[in-house]
Amino acid sequence: MSLLLPDSGLLFWMLLSFGIVAFVLVKYGFPVIIKMVESRKTYIDESLLIAKQAYEQMAKVKTQGEVIVDNARREQVKIMNEAAQTRDMLINDAKEKASLEASKLVEEARKQILIEKEDAIRDIRRQVAELSVDIAEKILRGQLEKKDEQMDMINRLLDEINISKS
């Protein structure tokens, strides 16, 4: 029967010790743990949400990036084409110019050659003339060693002049 009767000393110690335990744990023990666990839970939830948003944003950025890359590629192709066209054009121009220049040069060269040729011909003629004069002089000198022959000559020449004057 004594088992069913609470002992006063035990009641006292139980009230005291449970009171202290409850005071300490209710004030400093469990609320700290529960608060931290719950704030961690919200932190994790928030982090997951943020991660999800970040993922979505990343996907968006990725598609945007793809669009940009596509555009860039298209642009590149365009630029390449333009460049090729420009290059061809330049080459053609250069070729034309070069051939023009070449023909001009050839023309000039030809002219030069002509001039040279005429010069050369003139020179030859002159030399030929001088030579013929010299030869004629020598021939004349040979023929005009006698006085009468000289006179004949003078007469004939005068005749010729007179004939041509008349």
Place this chain on the structure above:
Amino acid sequence: MSSLHKIFGLIAILAFMSVSPVMANEPSSPASSEKGSFDVKSFILEHVGDSYQWHITKWGNNEISIPLPVIVYSKTTGWHVFLSSALLEGASYEGLSIAVDGKYKGKIVEKTADGNEVRPFDISITKVVFALLFNSLLLIIIIMSVARSYKKDNFESKKGFVGFMEMFIMNINDDVIKPGIGKDYKRYAPYLLTVFFFVFINNLMGLIPIFPGGANVTGNIAITFVLAIITFIIVNISGSKEYWKEIFWPEVPLWLKAPIPIMPAIEIVGVFTKPFALMIRLFANMIAGHSIVLGLTCLIFVTVSMGQAMNTSMTVVSVIMTLFINIVELLVAYIQAYIFTMLSAVFIGLARIEPHHVHEEIKE
């Protein structure tokens, strides 16, 4: 798997073979106790009850026990503080002694001048008090060390013991207290968690057979009485207007409450039976568990006089059964703490009812 079956089969056969002769020998057991061989009842009662020293064992003819401080206040002679070893084997110290029988059997009494035994005001550190203080300290250390590791304010998940305790605490918080109380449970959660872990650690420590465990703390009515009273106070302080209306003017036909308040009387009784049930449930479960373990252990000593074969087989059965019951008690230690917490939470939840839940609550 099959070897396990074989072992269980063996145990069952052994148990059956050895139990039936014990049944047959039952009538002769008082005779053997008369011979002074072994008194099971007093042995068990002594161990589940309280005592002024912590008995360890009997070595030869010497009782080995840890003396505990006796703190007594007598109206006539004032305060007495000394170690309980002074009172061993009926010795008297400063006029105080442990009563051998009578109303105060096993308690410290003071002999008055006219030969009467008077019980002084006794706040001795008895076995249960010592275990209670020890377990309380242990609980504070455990929970505060867990709480301290959260002070660093980083959100990393905890590992090891702290992680386990976190899981444990949050399990009780989320699955017992929250559904029990419902809205506003956060105000009561720390107290109910304290109750849970207080009961649980005392139950567990009671299962350890060696010092400083083994004391039957939660199987002592004073302990459960205080726990139940505190829950009772909290329940009735947090009672809503609707709760009190349910008690004094419930929604029942007028004749049940008007001239003779039949329903209010029942409801008022109900207010007190709730904590009473809490108190008795925990107390009875824990004392029963301790008694069963002790009773099964006693089988060894009871059967000594029945011959060696009997004694040997009963020792095997006793050890196996004690092991089994101890494992069951491990479960009970958790379940009782769980139930105490859950019912406290439910009672608080019921005291905080809102008017539109009226019809569901009438059953209670």
